[in-house]
Amino acid sequence: MSNTSKIYVKNLGKFVTGVYGKSFLDVLREAGVSIRADCGGIGECGKCRIVIEKGFSSPLTESEKRFLSIDEISKGFRLACQAKVIDGEYIVSIPQESILQRYRSADVGFEKEVALKPLVKKVFIVTNPASLEDVRSDLDRVLDEVFKKVSLGDVDVDAYVAKIVPNALRLGRWSATVVFWKNKILTIEPGDTSNRVYGVAVDIGTSKVVAHLVDLVSGETVAVESMPNPQASYGADIISRISYAIKDGSNLEKLQKLVISAVNILIDRMVSRTGVDKSNIYEVVVAGNTAMHHLFLGIDPRYLGLSPYVPAVRRGVYAFAKEIGININERGVVYALPVVAGYVGSDALADAIAVDLDNCDAPCLLIDIGTNSEILLNTGREILACSTPAGPAFEGATIEFGMRAVAGAIDQVFIYFDKSIGDYNVRYSVVGNAKPVGICGSALIDAIANLYKNGLIDSRGRFKNNVNSKRIVVENNRKKFVIAWASETGINKNITIDGRDINEFLLAKAAVAAGINVLLKHANITAENLSKIFVAGSFGTHINIENAITTGLLPKTDTRKYIFVGNTAISGAKMALKSSDVREKFEELAKKIKYIELTIHPLFKQEFINSLQLPPNHT
Structure with missing residues (x-):
């Protein structure tokens, strides 16, 4: 007898096969269905909702009873991470808010102009044909001409180059283009291909992956693409993914393949739009936080999660693209930029390089807010860095109606007392001008700030008892403020914010605020002393x-x-892709930055506690 079930995902029009005893989340993920599981599938976020329209599953779990209403349960709603495949055939659908979608993100940023000096370079040569009077080897013949044009010192030549040089020279009628990465010959191409040199810069974020295709002859960016990081189905935050990676020997490989596939998809999109041949892409330069760096390279990340939280490597490392599965020129190189520490990665370094943080005239601060927020402070004497585990609240993972900035997400909120109705009213905007289905991080900040300024909540985020408003409703013994009425939404229910949501936000913001305050106090600097505060990230x-x-x-x-x-x-x-000088600066800055480990800093605990409340004097 078969131990599998046929599952039809109705709203995607897709059949998948489920093994008995597996959770629907595992079945869907393994079939390539991008479903939200912000907690990594442990039943703590309630975001992986599905509707089982046909078929019997395992009994409801306590997690499901906590996150699903009685009405939802009666309609077949389940949490995909909790419900298991048992027998027979299934028809399921996935609500819009549970599908990982492409979301509004900052795919570009401020960038200093740099002199074009890429590590990939091409040298076109023309040489005399071999003859009985000139019996130099083919490679010597090529290198003699190369050295007439450029100074390279010792040239690194491997067996691959020795194999291809005879045919390359003769196919090009004794002309060829030598492709170098640093002083290493990557390949030799027949004829003159010197005007076709491309590279790709990649930012592997916890939430999204962004790629830029760059013409390394002109320095121009010719295409930009981004997509959600598909690893998000295995956890919205770094710790969830590290935990998943070390749980089973094959999980690390699975996470690596997912992000490699994402990079390849982005490259395919860019070359499809531009007509660039992938064989003319010779390097991919990658930035990311330290956990993403390790998962991309297939490095065991377990020690990032264990004290003293050290990375496997700090300096920049490279591999042939073919070795790790990146689809560019078969001899192309992937270069992972250096990291600072276990939780301050090359993305933070890239932020600092891009804004020229180390050359501020007066103290300046850089903040990149995300699930893992990095903070860098140039005190004028040294550069300090720390990382704060803010968690995924800013991206909606722990908020009841929270979501990323995809179509249907409320992204701006303004709450005011409307004299014409004698009650509080709300104005909001929605990504994509669609009907709202949830609320993203920027709107969460707006809503809480507005509730506080209007005196609807106190400094601890609790709703005040003396406020009378139709927008304050009580469900399951919890007060909630209605941002959008059910009649306005695309989910036919009120989109609200309650005390639990506010508390989740306060925990996340306290982590960021405490990190900032610790660095400032450590350096004996106040916010007023800062000349600039750079705010980076989507x-x-x-x-x-x-x-x-x-x-x-x-x-x-x-x-x-x-x-x-x-x-x-x-x-x-x-x-860094465009300039070897910048790449050297990455290495220097990685060594120069002083990392502050907040978990052992004497100020952090008190600063965190102090930051759990909303600041005074704003009501």
């Missing part, structure tokens, strides 16, 4: 700075000091 690009200050997420100071710089991680990676 999340930072879309937040309202005044509301972020109102909630205490960002330091209270002159708002003119804040500079939104977008995705400077991709900008820094692209600068």
Whole structure:
């Protein structure tokens, strides 16, 4: 007898096969269905909702009873991570809010101009044919001409080059193009191909992957693509993915393949749009936090999660693209930029390089807010860095109606007392001008700041008892504020914020605020002493700075000091792709930055506790 079931995913029009005893989440993920599982599938986020329209599954679990209403349960809603395949055939559907979607992100960022000096270079040569009077080897003949044009010192030649040089020279009628990476010959191509040199810069974020295709002859960016990081189905945050990777010997390989596949998809999209031949892409430069760096390279990440949280390698490392499965020229190189520490990666370094942080005239701060937020401070004497585990609240994982900034996400909120109705009213905007289905991080900040400024919640985020409003409703003994009424939404129910959501936000913002405060106090600097505060990353690009200050997420100071710089991680990676000098600067800065481990810093615990409340004097 077969021990598998046929499962029809109705709204995707796709059949998948499920093995008895496996959770629907595992079955769907293994079939390539991108379903949200922000907690990694341990039943702690409630985001992996499915509707079983036909078929019997395992009994409801306590997690499901906690996250699903009685009405939802009656309609067949289950959590995919909890419900198991038992027998027979199934028809399931996945609600829109449970599908991983392409979301609005900062795919570009501020980028300093750099002199074009890539590590990949081509040298076109023409040589005399071999003859009885000139019996130099084919390779010597090529290198003699190369050295007339460029100075390279010792040239690294491997057996592959020795194999291809005879035919390359003769097919090109004694002309050829030698492709170098540093002083290593990657390949030799017949004729003149010197005007066709491309590279790809990649930012592997916890939530998304961004890629830029760059013409290394002109320095121009010819295409940009991004997509959600498919590893998100195995956990929205770094720790969830590390835990999954070390649980089973094959899991690390699975996570690596997912992100390699994502990079290849982005490369395919870019070459499809531009007509660039993948054989003319010779290097991929990768930035990412340290966990993403390890998972991309297939390095066991377990020691990043164990004290003293050290990475396997700090310096930049390379591999042939073919070895790890990146589909560019078969001799192309993948270069992973250096990291600073276990939780400050090459993305933070790239941020710093892109904004020229080490050359600030006066103390300056850089903040990249995400599930793992990096903070760098140039004190004027040294550069300090720390990392704060803010968790995925800013991206909606632990918020009841939370979601990323995909179509249907409320991304801006303004709450005010409307005298015409004698009650509080709400104005909001929605990504894609669609009907709202949830709320993303920027709107969460707006909502909490507005609730606080209007006196609807106190400094601990609790709803005040003396407020009378139709928008304050009680469900399951919890007060909730209605952002959008059910009649306005695409999910036919109120989109609300409750005390638990506010508490999740306060925990996340406290981690970021405490990290900032520790660095400032460690350096004996105040926010007023800062000349500039760079806010990097997709999340930072879309937040309202005044509301972020109102909630205490960002330091209270002159708002003119804040500079939104977008995705400077991709900008820094692209600068490194274009310039060997910049790459050297990455290595120098990685050694120069002083990492502050917050878990053992004497100030962190108290700063975190102090930051759990909303700042005073804003009501």
